[in-house]
Amino acid sequence: MKRILVVEDDPDIQEMLCAYLRDAGYETGTAGDGLAALDRFHSGVWNLILLDVMLPKVDGYGVCELIRRESSVPVIMLTALDAEENQLKGFDLDVDDYVTKPFSMPVLLRKIAAVLRRAGNGEVENSLLLYQDLILDLDAYRVTEGGKPVDLTSREFELLRELLQNQGRVLTRSVLLGKLWNYDFLGDERIVDSHIKNLRKKLKGDYIETVRGVGYRVEKVH
Numbered sequence: 001m002k003r004i005l006v007v008e009d010d011p012d013i014q015e016m017l018c019a020y021l022r023d024a025g026y027e028t029g030t031a032g033d034g035l036a037a038l039d040r041f042h043s044g045v046w047n048l049i050l051l052d053v054m055l056p057k058v059d060g061y062g063v064c065e066l067i068r069r070e071s072s073v074p075v076i077m078l079t080a081l082d083a084e085e086n087q088l089k090g091f092d093l094d095v096d097d098y099v100t101k102p103f104s105m106p107v108l109l110r111k112i113a114a115v116l117r118r119a120g121n122g123e124v125e126n127s128l129l130l131y132q133d134l135i136l137d138l139d140a141y142r143v144t145e146g147g148k149p150v151d152l153t154s155r156e157f158e159l160l161r162e163l164l165q166n167q168g169r170v171l172t173r174s175v176l177l178g179k180l181w182n183y184d185f186l187g188d189e190r191i192v193d194s195h196i197k198n199l200r201k202k203l204k205g206d207y208i209e210t211v212r213g214v215g216y217r218v219e220k221v222h
Contacts, residue, residue, distance in 0.1 A: 001025065001026065001027045001130075002025075002026050002027070002047040002048070002116060003026070003027045003028070003029065003044065003045065003046050003047050003130070004021055004026045004027070004028050004029075004046065004047060004048045004049070004050060004112070005028075005029045005030070005031065005037070005040055005041060005044070005046045005048075005049045005050070006018055006021070006028055006029070006030050006031075006050045007030075007031045007032075007034075007037040007040075007049060007050065007051045007052055007055065007060070007063065008030070008032070008050070008052045008078070009032045009033060009052060009054070009055050009056055010052075011032070014030055014032070016105075017050060018030060020105045020108075020109065021109075021112075024109050026112075029044060029046070032055075032056075033055050033056040033057040033058070034055045034056065034057045034058025034059060034060070034062060034063045035057045035058055036057075037049075037051070037055070037058075037063050038058070038063060038066060038067075041067060041071075041073075042147060043146060043147030044135070044147065045128055045130065045135055046073055047073070047074070047116060047119075048073065048074040048075070048076065048112060048115060048116060048119075049067070049073060049074070049075045049076070050076050050078055050112075051063060051064060051075055051076065051077050051078065051095075052077075052078050052079060053077055053078075053079035053081055053086070053090075054079065054080070054081070060077060060079065061089060061090070061093060064077070064090070064093045064094075064095060065093055068093060068094055072094075072119075074096045074115045074116065074118075074119045075094075075095045075096055076095065076096055076097045076098075076099060076108075076111065076112065076115060077090045077095050077097070077098045077099065078099050078101060078103065078108075079098075079099075079100060079101060080100065080101045081100070082100040096115045096118070096119070097111050097115055099111065129161065129164055129165065131164045131167070131207070131218070132205060132207065133145050133146045133204075133205055134160075134164070134203075134205070134207070136157070136160065136161055136164065138161065141154060141157050143157060143160070145203060145204060145205065146204070150202055150203065151202065152199070152202060153198075155180065155195060156195055156198060156199050156202070158180050159176065159180060159192075159195050159196070159199060160199060162176065162179060162180065163207075163208060163216060163217065163218045164218060166217075167217075167218055167219065167220040168217065168218075168219065168220030169217060170211045170214050170215050170216070170217045171215050171216055171217060172214055172215035173189035173192040173193070173215050174189065175215070176192050176215070176216075177189060177191070177192060192215075192216075196208060196210075196216060
């Protein structure tokens with residue numbers, strides 16, 4: 001699922017945007033001022049940012065300028081500032097589109113889809129696995145929780161990845177041994193329990209459920 005950060009200080013507009021985006025199949029995050037927007041940007045992985053210009057603390061131009069120093073994530077500016085100089089200022093900061101208020105949500109949704117296609121960001125989940133506050137970089141074997149790195153061993157990473165890729169399914173100890181340790185039924189299943197215990201200690205969230213007498217699972221996110 002593609003993730004869109006909605007940066008808008010008007011609560012009603014923010015709520016409306018998020019409702020439409022979720023109905024269209026996007027996952028959303030929000031920020032109500034420029035500083036909060038930068039915090040949210042750094043604490044997650046986003047496919048696109050909807051960015052208001054007239055924001056408290058740091059305006060949208062400032063937010064965009066700081067983001068562009070480290071990322072080419074698509075940015076669509078949403079603003080009541082419709083003067084040519086305002087639009088040119090936005091495009092000078094490499095925004096992908098500039099939409100003036102009031103706007104049509106169906107048109108905005110099509111603009112979002114077009115920007116995502118052009119950016120090639122529709123398949124970010126191929127290398128990143130997202131679950132609640134967790135982000136697993138499957139290529140780099142890195143994990144962050146709430147934007148902060150989590151120091152896992154390679155085996156702990158593989159165990160967490162296996163559980164998250166099978167959300168809602170109970171994985172037995174023997175299945176996990178077979179997949180991760182290449183044991184059939186000869187291995188000591190307690191090694192799985194030991195790794196789960198260590199994994200739980202390192203993660204702040206309570207993600208892994210024990211199914212007594214069977215194995216482990218994580219709840220499926222709908």
